Amino acid sequence: MNKISVIFTGGTIGSIASDGDISPSSTTKSLLLNKYAQKYNKDLSRFIDTSPISILSENANVADIIKMYKEILNASKQDVKGIIMTHGSDTLAYSGAYLSILSYNIKKPIVLVASNFVLTNELANGIDNFACAVDLIDDVNCKSGVYVAYKNPQDSFVSVHLACRMCEPAPYSDSFLSPVGYRYATWKNGKLNYENTSFEVSNQNFDFNGTFKNSALVINPFTGLDYNNYKQGGFNYVLHNLYHSGTANTQNFVNESMDTNFLNFADYCNKNKIPLYICNIKKKDENYNSTNQILTKNNVKILYDILPNIALAKLNIGYNLLPKEMLENFLFTNICGEMIKDKQYI
Numbered sequence: 587m588n589k590i591s592v593i594f595t596g597g598t599i600g601s602i603a604s605d606g607d608i609s610p611s612s613t614t615k616s617l618l619l620n621k622y623a624q625k626y627n628k629d630l631s632r633f634i635d636t637s638p639i640s641i642l643s644e645n646a647n648v649a650d651i652i653k654m655y656k657e658i659l660n661a662s663k664q665d666v667k668g669i670i671m672t673h674g675s676d677t678l679a680y681s682g683a684y685l686s687i688l689s690y691n692i693k694k695p696i697v698l699v700a701s702n703f704v705l706t707n708e709l710a711n712g713i714d715n716f717a718c719a720v721d722l723i724d725d726v727n728c729k730s731g732v733y734v735a736y737k738n739p740q741d742s743f744v745s746v747h748l749a750c751r752m753c754e755p756a757p758y759s760d761s762f763l764s765p766v767g768y769r770y771a772t773w774k775n776g777k778l779n780y781e782n783t784s785f786e787v788s789n790q791n792f793d794f795n796g797t798f799k800n801s802a803l804v805i806n807p808f809t810g811l812d813y814n815n816y817k818q819g820g821f822n823y824v825l826h827n828l829y830h831s832g833t834a835n836t837q838n839f840v841n842e843s844m845d846t847n848f849l850n851f852a853d854y855c856n857k858n859k860i861p862l863y864i865c866n867i868k869k870k871d872e873n874y875n876s877t878n879q880i881l882t883k884n885n886v887k888i889l890y891d892i893l894p895n896i897a898l899a900k901l902n903i904g905y906n907l908l909p910k911e912m913l914e915n916f917l918f919t920n921i922c923g924e925m926i927k928d929k930q931y932i
Contacts, residue, residue, distance in 0.1 A: 587667050588632050588667060589633070589634055589665060589667060590632055590633055590634070590667055590668055590670060590723055591633075591634050591635075591636070591661035591666045591668075591670070592619070592633050592635045592636075592669075592670045593635075593637070593638065593658065593661065593669065593670070593671040593672070594614075594615050594618075594635060594636070594637040594671075595637070595638065595639050595640065595643075595671060595672060595673055595674075596610040596639060596640040596672075596674060597610070597641075597672060597673050597674025597675065597676075597701070598642075598674055598700065598701050598704055598712075599673070599674070599699065599700050599701035599704075599705065599715075600614045600615070600618075600672055601642070601704055602614065602704055602706070608642075608704060609642070610640040610641060610642065612637075614705060615635055617705050617706075618672070618705060618712065618713070618716060619633060619635070621713050622716050622717060622720075625713055625717070626717050628720075634661075636657060636661070638653050638656075638657045641674075642674055642676070643673055643674025643676045643678065643681070644676040644677060646674075646677050648684070648902065649798070651680075651681050651684045651685065652798075654681065654685060655684070655685055655689060658671065658685065659692070662692045662693075666694070667694070667723055668694050668695040668696065668723030669694060669696045669697070670696075670697050670698075670699060670716065670719045670720070670723070671696065671697070671699070672699055672700070672716075673699070673700050674700060675702065675755075675760070678698060678700050678736075678752075678762070679752055679753065679762070680895055680898075680899065681698070682698055682732060682734055682749030682752055683749065683750060683895050683896040683898070683900075684899040684902075684903065685698070685732050685749065686732040686749045686750035686896075686899075686922045686923075686924065687750065687896075687900055687903055687921050689732055690787060690788060690792075690922040691787075692730065693730045694730055695722060695728050695729070695730055695733065696731070697718075697719035697722055697723060697732075697733045697734070697735050698733065698734045698735070698749060699712065699715040699718075699719050699734075699735050699736070700715065700734075700736060702739065702760045711736070711739070711744075714737050715735045715736055715737055715744055716735075717744075717773075718735040718737075718746065718773040719733075719735045721776065721778060722735065722771070725778055727778075727780060727783075728778075729783065730787075731748060731749075731785070731922065731923070732748075732749040732922070733746055733747065733748060733749055733770060734749050735773070736762045738760070738761035738763075739760050739761065740761065742774065743772045743773060743774035744772065744773040745762070745764075745769050745773075746769065746770045746771040746772065746778075747762060747764045747770055748764070748768075748785060748923055750896050750921075750922050750924035751768055751770075751785075751893065751896075751923065751924065751926060752764055752893075753765060753893060753895075754895055765893060765926065768782050769782060770782060770783060785922070786923055786927075787920075787921070787923060788919050788920060790919065792912065792916055794903065794907040794908065795907060796906055796907045796908075797906065798902065798906045798907075799906060800822040800823070800902075800905045801820070801821050801822055802821060802822070802823055802824070802825055802901060802902060802905075803816060803821035803823070803824045803825070804824075804825050804826075804827070804898060805824065805825070805826045805827065806827045806894075807826075807829050807835070811835065811846055812844045812845060812846060813845045813847070813851040813854070814844065814845050817851075817854055821860070822860075822861075822905065823860065823861040823901060823905060824855060824860060824861065825863050825864075825865060825897055826848070826863065826864045826865075827865055827866050828866045828867055828877075829866075830866065831874060831877075832866060832867035832868060832873065832874070832877050833874050833880075834848040834876065834880060835848055835876070836848055836849050836875075836876040836879045838850070849879060849880070852883040852885060852886050855885060861887065862885060862886050862887065863886075863887045863888075863889055863901060863917075864886055864887070864888055864889065865892055865893075865894050865897040867889075867890060867891075868890065868891060887917075889918075890925065891925050892924050892925055892926070893924075896924045900916075900917060901917070904916045
């Protein structure tokens with residue numbers, strides 16, 4: 587079993603630049619593989635390629651991610667060693683989150699790769715990212731799971747992240763990081779160096795069926811946030827991110843026309859029977875007073891030790907693709923290593 591399935595979905599790694607415009611092109615499949623073969627002196631006969639969609643990743647919606655998942659599922663049933671999916675970088679952290687959870691019981695390594703520039707640009711990292719993905723799949727020490735192989739511009743090596751533990755890039759940055767430096771591995775000069783490979787995968791069977799009809803309201807905190815702007819309804823559940831210390835505003839503003847108090851919004855959700863979840867919070871014995879006030883609200887459901895982009899994907903999958911009786915167990919179970927409970931993190 588030496589074959590590798592390569593699934594092309596577009597993105598910069600699948601695009602060409604012409605007259606100041608970057609757009610997906612069908613010619614880039616052969617461009618990526620040929621450049622890889624030339625740079626690393628490799629035979630291309632082992633690769634089986636498909637292309638279910640070809641879009642810029644910022645244009646992807648959840649239906650496109652489901653297409654990606656179904657293509658991964660089909661590929662996993664073939665006689666292949668692993669699966670590589672090309673993807674744009676803009677929504678890579680979101681697709682990686684969805685695909686990690688949906689594919690948690692696929693017993694083959696799945697590696698997502700992107701490129702910071704089109705492949706005809708000599709500064710592009712896409713070829714190295716692809717080469718790393720191939721070597722990762724070939725390595726006997728690599729576990730089943732969904733990974734991202736990506737070389738940050740400032741590095742001389744490719745980083746490998748567990749996709750369910752990868753942050754979005756900071757503004758104006760082309761760099762992907764794992765939280766608190768929790769990177770899975772690095773790849774340099776054709777050699778893999780494993781760093782943090784311990785992660786828990788659920789042994790339960792969650793059968794994902796259904797369509798995406800329920801919608802989420804996502805709130806990110808900022809100074810001056812007025813919760814009155816979010817009391818118009820039209821959503822089925824709320825994911826409220828917290829500040830980096832696991833806090834939110836819990837004091838009333840003197841201007842009565844505004845409501846900046848999270849606790850009041852929690853009461854609104856409780857009164858209207860809207861499920862309210864919070865994330866970006868560590869489970870610990872000592873908290874800020876504002877956090878402890880939040881924790882007294884019985885209707886606030888806490889998604890501990892999980893990144894916001896992963897929490898959103900998990901909620902959307904749970905509310906749309908699982909029966910109600912499985913929802914709570916699913917949300918608070920470590921499905922694919924997304925809940926970071928290691929000593930280094932805590």
